[in-house]
Amino acid sequence: MSTLAALSAVLTEALMxxxxxxxxxxxxxxxxxxxxxxxxxxxxxxxxxxxxALVYAFFCTLASSAxxxxxxxxxxxxxxxxxTWRPLRSVLPxxxxxxxxxxxRRHGGLAVAFAALTPIPYKVFTIAAGxxxxxxxxxxxxxxxxxxARFFFEAGVVMLMGEHATAFLGRGLSxxxxxxGTLAVLVAxxxxxARPRRDSEQPCPVKRRRVAGSxxxxxxxxxx
Numbered sequence: 001m002s003t004l005a006a007l008s009a010v011l012t013e014a015l016m017x018x019x020x021x022x023x024x025x026x027x028x029x030x031x032x033x034x035x036x037x038x039x040x041x042x043x044x045x046x047x048x049x050x051x052x053a054l055v056y057a058f059f060c061t062l063a064s065s066a067x068x069x070x071x072x073x074x075x076x077x078x079x080x081x082x083x084t085w086r087p088l089r090s091v092l093p094x095x096x097x098x099x100x101x102x103x104x105r106r107h108g109g110l111a112v113a114f115a116a117l118t119p120i121p122y123k124v125f126t127i128a129a130g131x132x133x134x135x136x137x138x139x140x141x142x143x144x145x146x147x148x149a150r151f152f153f154e155a156g157v158v159m160l161m162g163e164h165a166t167a168f169l170g171r172g173l174s175x176x177x178x179x180x181g182t183l184a185v186l187v188a189x190x191x192x193x194a195r196p197r198r199d200s201e202q203p204c205p206v207k208r209r210r211v212a213g214s215x216x217x218x219x220x221x222x223x224x
Contacts, residue, residue: 038060062144100124116150
C-alpha cells in the first residue's frame with residue numbers, strides 16, 4: 001500500500017467517527033484539494049442508516065457543489081500557477097489539465113457536470129473553470145447535476161442492496177458513471193447541433209410592403 005493510500009485509509013476511518021459533519025467537510029474540501037472522495041464516507045454512513053441515505057446524499061451534493069464554486073474561485077484568482085505548484089501535482093494531475101481545457105472549449109460548463117459525475121478528478125475541473133472564466137453560477141448548477149446524480153445513485157444502491165452495495169459500487173460505479181456522463185455529453189452535443197437546423201428550417205414571415213404615398217381607396221366603380 002502506498003503512503004498516500006495508507007494516509008487516506010487512516011483519515012477516512014477518523015472522519016467516519018464524525019458522521020455527517022465529517023462527510024460534509026470532506027465533500028466540500030475534496031472539490032478543490034482533498035484526495036479522499038466523499039463517496040467513501042457517504043456509502044459508509046448510509047450503510048449505518050439506509051433510511052436516511054437520500055438525506056445524506058442531499059447534504060453531500062450541496063457541500064460538494066459549494067466546494068466546486070470555491071475551487072472556481074481558486075482558479076480565478078491564482079490561474080495556472082496552482083497547477084504547476086509541485087506539492088499539488090499528485091492531487092491535481094497535469095494530464096487532466098489539457099483535457100479540461102479542451103472540454104471547456106468544446107462544451108463549456110457541461111465539462112464540470114461530466115467531471116462531477118465520472119471518475120475524472122472533479123477538483124481539476126472546478127479550478128480550471130475559474131481559469132477559463134466559466135460563470136460561477138453555471139459551475140454550481142453543473143456540479144449539482146453531476147454530483148447529485150452520482151451521490152443519489154449511490155444512496156439508492158445502498159437502500160436497494162444493503163450490505164452488498166459496497167461490493168457493487170466498488171466494481172461498477174466508475175464504468176456506470178463514465179457511460180452515463182458520456183451519453184449525457186453526446187445527447188447535449190446532438191441537441192445543440194439540431195437546434196440551429198430546426199430554427200433555419202422555419203419559414204420566415206412574409207411582410208406586405210406598402211408603396212410610399214399610396215393610400216387604400218374604396219372602390220367607387222358602379223355595379224353592373
